[in-house]
Amino acid sequence: xxxxxxxxxxxxxxxxxxxxxxxxxxxxxxxxxxxxxxxxxxxxxxxxxxxxxxxxxxxxxxxxxxxxxxxxxxxxxxxxxxxxxxxxxxxxxxxxxxxxxxxxxxxxxxxxxxxxxxxxxxxxxxxxxxxxxxxxxxxxxxxxxxxxxxxxxxxxxxxxxxxxxxxxxxxxxxxxxxxxxxxxxxxxxxxxxxxxxxxxxxxxxxxxxxxxxxxxxxxxxxxxxxxxxxxxxxxxxxxxxxxxxxxxxxxxxxxxxxxxxxx
Amino acid sequence: xxxxxxxxxxxxxxxxxxxxxxxxxxxxxxxxxxxxxxxxxxxxxxxxxxxxxxxxxxxxxxxxxxxxxxxxxxxxxxxxxxxxxxxxxxxxxxxxxxxxxxxxxxxxxxxxxxxxxxxxxxxxxxxxxxxxxxxxxxxxxxxxxxxxxxxxxxxxxxxxxxxxxxxxxxxxxxxxxxxxxxxxxxxxxxxxxxxxxxxxxxxxxxxxxxxxxxxxxxxxxxxxxxxxxxxxxxxxxxxxxxxxxxxxxxxxxxxxxxxxxxx
Amino acid sequence: xxxxxxxxxxxxxxxxxxxxxxxxxxxxxxxxxxxxxxxxxxxxxxxxxxxxxxxxxxxxxxxxxxxxxxxxxxxxxxxxxxxxxxxxxxxxxxxxxxxxxxxxxxxxxxxxxxxxxxxxxxxxxxxxxxxxxxxxxxxxxxxxxxxxxxxxxxxxxxxxxxxxxxxxxxxxxxxxxxxxxxxxxxxxxxxxxxxxxxxxxxxxxxxxxxxxxxxxxxxxxxxxxxxxxxxxxxxxxxxxxxxxxxxxxxxxxxxxxxxxxxx
Numbered sequence: 001x002x003x004x005x006x007x008x009x010x011x012x013x014x015x016x017x018x019x020x021x022x023x024x025x026x027x028x029x030x031x032x033x034x035x036x037x038x039x040x041x042x043x044x045x046x047x048x049x050x051x052x053x054x055x056x057x058x059x060x061x062x063x064x065x066x067x068x069x070x071x072x073x074x075x076x077x078x079x080x081x082x083x084x085x086x087x088x089x090x091x092x093x094x095x096x097x098x099x100x101x102x103x104x105x106x107x108x109x110x111x112x113x114x115x116x117x118x119x120x121x122x123x124x125x126x127x128x129x130x131x132x133x134x135x136x137x138x139x140x141x142x143x144x145x146x147x148x149x150x151x152x153x154x155x156x157x158x159x160x161x162x163x164x165x166x167x168x169x170x171x172x173x174x175x176x177x178x179x180x181x182x183x184x185x186x187x188x189x190x191x192x193x194x195x196x197x198x199x200x201x202x203x204x205x206x207x208x209x210x211x212x213x214x215x216x217x218x219x220x221x222x223x224x225x226x227x228x229x230x231x232x233x234x235x236x237x238x239x240x241x242x243x244x245x246x247x248x249x250x251x252x253x254x255x256x257x258x259x260x261x262x263x
Numbered sequence: 264x265x266x267x268x269x270x271x272x273x274x275x276x277x278x279x280x281x282x283x284x285x286x287x288x289x290x291x292x293x294x295x296x297x298x299x300x301x302x303x304x305x306x307x308x309x310x311x312x313x314x315x316x317x318x319x320x321x322x323x324x325x326x327x328x329x330x331x332x333x334x335x336x337x338x339x340x341x342x343x344x345x346x347x348x349x350x351x352x353x354x355x356x357x358x359x360x361x362x363x364x365x366x367x368x369x370x371x372x373x374x375x376x377x378x379x380x381x382x383x384x385x386x387x388x389x390x391x392x393x394x395x396x397x398x399x400x401x402x403x404x405x406x407x408x409x410x411x412x413x414x415x416x417x418x419x420x421x422x423x424x425x426x427x428x429x430x431x432x433x434x435x436x437x438x439x440x441x442x443x444x445x446x447x448x449x450x451x452x453x454x455x456x457x458x459x460x461x462x463x464x465x466x467x468x469x470x471x472x473x474x475x476x477x478x479x480x481x482x483x484x485x486x487x488x489x490x491x492x493x494x495x496x497x498x499x500x501x502x503x504x505x506x507x508x509x510x511x512x513x514x515x516x517x518x519x520x521x522x523x524x525x526x
Numbered sequence: 527x528x529x530x531x532x533x534x535x536x537x538x539x540x541x542x543x544x545x546x547x548x549x550x551x552x553x554x555x556x557x558x559x560x561x562x563x564x565x566x567x568x569x570x571x572x573x574x575x576x577x578x579x580x581x582x583x584x585x586x587x588x589x590x591x592x593x594x595x596x597x598x599x600x601x602x603x604x605x606x607x608x609x610x611x612x613x614x615x616x617x618x619x620x621x622x623x624x625x626x627x628x629x630x631x632x633x634x635x636x637x638x639x640x641x642x643x644x645x646x647x648x649x650x651x652x653x654x655x656x657x658x659x660x661x662x663x664x665x666x667x668x669x670x671x672x673x674x675x676x677x678x679x680x681x682x683x684x685x686x687x688x689x690x691x692x693x694x695x696x697x698x699x700x701x702x703x704x705x706x707x708x709x710x711x712x713x714x715x716x717x718x719x720x721x722x723x724x725x726x727x728x729x730x731x732x733x734x735x736x737x738x739x740x741x742x743x744x745x746x747x748x749x750x751x752x753x754x755x756x757x758x759x760x761x762x763x764x765x766x767x768x769x770x771x772x773x774x775x776x777x778x779x780x781x782x783x784x785x786x787x788x789x
Binding site: 389 | 530532534541561563564565566567568580583584585586587588589592707708709710744745746747748757759760765770772
């Protein structure tokens, strides 16, 4: 383990939630040398799919020995398992409810353990707050060098979520908006790979609701302010943006609105 | 002192406020080895009682040598004192306006000092920002090992807030909602201790406004989605929740709404 | 370089944005010993002027070897330069779009470099996210001791924004609201220096929209609750506040509303 191991936190507790501070207190009480990094605490409450997307987008960028704790846990207190999962690019601790299913598409886990050994939990475990009473202390013990095999038996199968991908038929791709960022840019589930043989000129039309733009650009700022533009965003997914304005508000669309590329 | 002492910050400056960044800059300029942890900056402006509740809920979970700086300070610039207070579970620096009164119910302070020694303040002290100009530099000096007795004379009495507790008469407990978390769960001032001899079955009714539920459960997820349930939450207080939804919005209630338990 | 160099982040990505987490992951992958500090991520999207004000208000308080990365970048992907700029009080990495123009009023930069050397960028640079793919890795390399001269050629001129200052003519200062803090206090562009020869008694009137108050006080709390008061705030600028309430809401004013001081 490095001198100051990294633990990241991803939750749906809300920004500035004291629940997050409680988890940090528990971690630092066990290992005061941990370096804590917030991924986000603004996951829409109980939206496991949104959590899975954000974990996939951010956590592989961290050092490979970082421990990523994710608490989006609508089933807290039921018999859903808590799992430790090791990938080549990082270590994860979270409920087994699909939070890792986007990451698990990239590669097979190197190790999976069902977390059951109570000696690494807090003395009293509140049935509504496993983030503070189970995941935080277990992550802290792992950061001190605990062998994950000590946490419980091997875990067999990771829960998968169903992902609705975009469809490509002849000269048409049908997808939808899957996220809206803080600029109001509309991120779709249409990937760079699907667009590989699509022309990037005036012959391609991108439609969202009853709005249309032509051409796929490489950056927002090539077009005049207030223009609707399509670009391949920083996560290799097609995005729609209004130059210098908020596309979500201007277009009146939202997550789930269909997006079509036709050429 | 540890190699990298911990200073936590709790304020009503608002999430992402540059005032918080200013305090961090001042602290790190004096001691670049401090490990900063945000408790929350989303205390409702000038709500000392809310700050007192959050300090009590979170800070005792931290290492006992952590220094907790709390700035909810409607009286900034008046003659209210700034105090250094040491408890068995942690060290605090804040205005003496009741912020510590919830913590002080648990145990007597080990040491209390009125912070007056200006040589540990910033050179210029703005009368509207003692967080940046007094508490931040004093906390940084303490983190370097400064003896708290150097900060000023012993402090006599800590200001107390009046807490409205729940009442228990015969087979009825009358309390109220005291907080709403980011999930919309309603936290009451009815404690686990008060519920010790209350049955946990269909003979107990929990009422909030004109809504009623029966039975006290141990976790939210035991009941079907959209059911109103009562549970004892992670802070040993009775909570009302709507399974997989937001009870505050669904019930149209708020902090201060009466809650009754009858059996 | 210190053992644990400080990198601060200032962006318009929104609080809790996963884009911020992506930048942190990239930085820590290159230098896991960096100490990350968030200044704010709540700059109004693409408001360079607001970013410039906050950088000037907060970053000079940090240790002088801190590296401040600022990403408010409406021109991302165009030919606007990315610059490394060194002042006596700190080191900056940002697009050359005016973000440093408030700081540059205080002193001449010690060194300016146009950041062009791609070997310090991420392997793939997304044209819409230079924060993650250019500024984050370059900052991390600087924190490891990289000589800034290695980043590219010397930079000639820093882009300046036009600042509208307040005007002083005879016994009248005409300014405007330039910021509103989380308490609803109205920060103006009327500075302490301009007020040096203004009386602080009942003969001075401060007007904002159709509201008027008299006298300039040193702190909010000297007056009764709900009074409109004028004070010189913690950044040496005249502020208007409602004691224990929110002046922005109560007065129905906003950034840009004229403020006059007459005596």
